[in-house]
Amino acid sequence: MAAQRVGPIEEDTNQNSFLNALRNHYDAIYSRAVERGESTTLLVPCAECLEQQYFSQVFVEAHVLRATRVPGCYMNLQGQGVEVKESSVSTRLGFTDNRTCxxxxxxxxxxxxxxxxxxxxxxxxxxxxxALPDRGLSKPAASATATGLPAPLTPADAPGDWLNLAPGIQDDFFDQVDRFRKTFVQVPGCEQSTAERIREIVNDASRRLIRHHRLSQVSQHRQLDYHVSRHAYAALHSFVFPHLQRILAEAEGRLERAVRSYASTEELVSAIPGAQGRGLGLVDVSGSSEQLALMDHKITPHEKIACIDEAHSLLQRCVAEGARAGSQQSEAGVMEITGDDVLSLFILAVHRSCLQHRLAHVAHVEMYLQGAAGRSGSNEAARFEEAGYAVSALQAALQFFLEERRSAGGARGAARSTTDVFASCLRPPSSEPGADLDRTGMQLTGLVRQAQARAQGR
Incomplete structure (x- = not known):
């Protein structure tokens, strides 16, 4: 193994007990992570801070990160969110304790x-x-600044009012939205262009409001962007969402048939690779299923993301409660719940949910996220805090059904894919099994173009 260090050298990682345990005792996890190359980041606690020499699988999986589509945001093998900056690493969605390293x-x-x-x-x-001697990271600042969370707002500072308090900018903003609705032609396969045009309208209004209200804090800019973009998507709901329903109707039908093909929870658990014998069918995922179903009553991707986020959080709490219950038992055979189990539970939640138009809802969310990260360069809006982690988990659950995983011998972790479900669900049948789905799935612009090519080839 070769290593090239960046910055001051403080220890030889080849002698680090955690990294050695990862290589020697969890070789399957290590090799699978390393095979992903530059999309993998290993977090290694320094030797001086470690109290133990033996590490559980849960501890190991918490420190193996995989990049998401949002710069600086990662997901560990437990399905939890981690933000990595140049000088700090912060726990996010799914962790019971907030910790900044x-x-x-x-x-x-x-x-x-x-x-x-x-x-x-x-x-x-x-x-x-x-604890190590203080190395210059201010703990009070770390809790608010290093985590990137907005500062608490007073009623006088509520960003939802900033657009209303500038009538001239507000009128021009809604005029642009209305003109966009009347003049823009939605072309199947070019949904990202639609999202980027909406983003341009939002960015223009946000810049004008920042100057008008003299907003100087980055957190204020984020909150303003959130509310302005929410207004835009609310006004355009009847224009955008029916289009997504129409172009995804065929794929939605295939997904519905795949979900209904599993008559019971037991049958579904037996089909999920590596989930057998772990008692996952006994976990109550009804709360998560109900949260997913609420998306049918939401009109903006912002609200739908909140539903997905809450559904994922409820599963995390189920996992935490199960882990605590298991730790109190002394009988042999008690098993730790892993990141694979979290995604397996999300599959069960999708199966039990009454949610309709699953693909259209998540495509709506993808339009917002990818439009924000498109040519405008507004990564802050794309972040929407921990959105990428929960959305990726839902994508993986839908991907399971779309790929019809009923063959035996699937490897543990096969349901972990965070592929963009929309590129792959409409993928022509002739696609090679070994194709790089993660790379292909990042392009929302190919959403329907592939389906059209398949239809023309019939």
Missing amino acids: EVLQTESMYDYGNTFRVVVIDRPLIGKYR
Whole structure:
């Protein structure tokens, strides 16, 4: 293994007990992560902060990260969100404790024919640790600033009022939205262009409001962007969403048939790779299923993201409660709940949910997220805090049904894919099984073009 260090050298990671345990005792996890190359980041707690020499699978999976579509945001193998900056690493969605770690050093490593990143931090994301001498990271500032969370607002500062308090800008904004509705032609396969045009209208109004109200804080800019974009998507709901329903109708029918093909929870659990014998069918996922069903009554992707986020959070709480219950039992055979189990539970939640228009709803969310991260360069809006993590989990659950995983012998973790479900659900049948779905799925613009090509070839 080769390593190239960036920044001051504080320790030899080849001697780090956690990294050695990952390589030697969890080789399957390590090799699978390394095979993903540059999309993998390993968080390595420094040797000085570690209290134990033996590490559970849950602890290991918490520190193996996979990049999401949102810059700086990662998902670990437990399905939890982690934000990585140059100087700090922060826990986000799914963690019971908020923890901000200081980055001590960064290395570029090479193993199994791939290059990946290793980030050494001053404490683990979970579990006990020995505190190091203060290295300059202010703890009060870390809780609000390093995590990127907006500061609490007073009623006088409510960003929802900022558009209403500038009537001239407000009138011009809604005039642009109305003109867009009347003149823009939605072309199947070009949904990202639609989203980027909406983003341009939102950005223009946000810039004018920032100048008008003299808003200087980055958190205020984020909150303003959220509310302005929400107004835009609410006004355009009857224009955009029926289009998504129409172009995804065929794929939606295939998805519905796939979901209904499993007559019971037991049958579905037996079809999920690696889920057998883990008692997942006994977990109550009704709360998550109900949250997903609420999307049918929401008109903006912002509200739908909140439903997905809450559904994922409820599953995380189920997992946490199950882990606590398991730790109190002394009988042999008690098993830790892993990140694979979290995604398996999300599959069960989708199966039990009464949600309709599943693909259209998530495509609506994808339009918002990808439009915000498009040519406008507004990554802050695309972040929408932890949106990418929960949405990726829902995509993986839908992907399971769309790929009709009924063949035996699937590897553990096969349902972990965070592929953009819309590119793959309309993928022509002739696609090679080994295609790079993650790369293909990032392009929402190919949403329907592939379906059209398939139809023309019939």
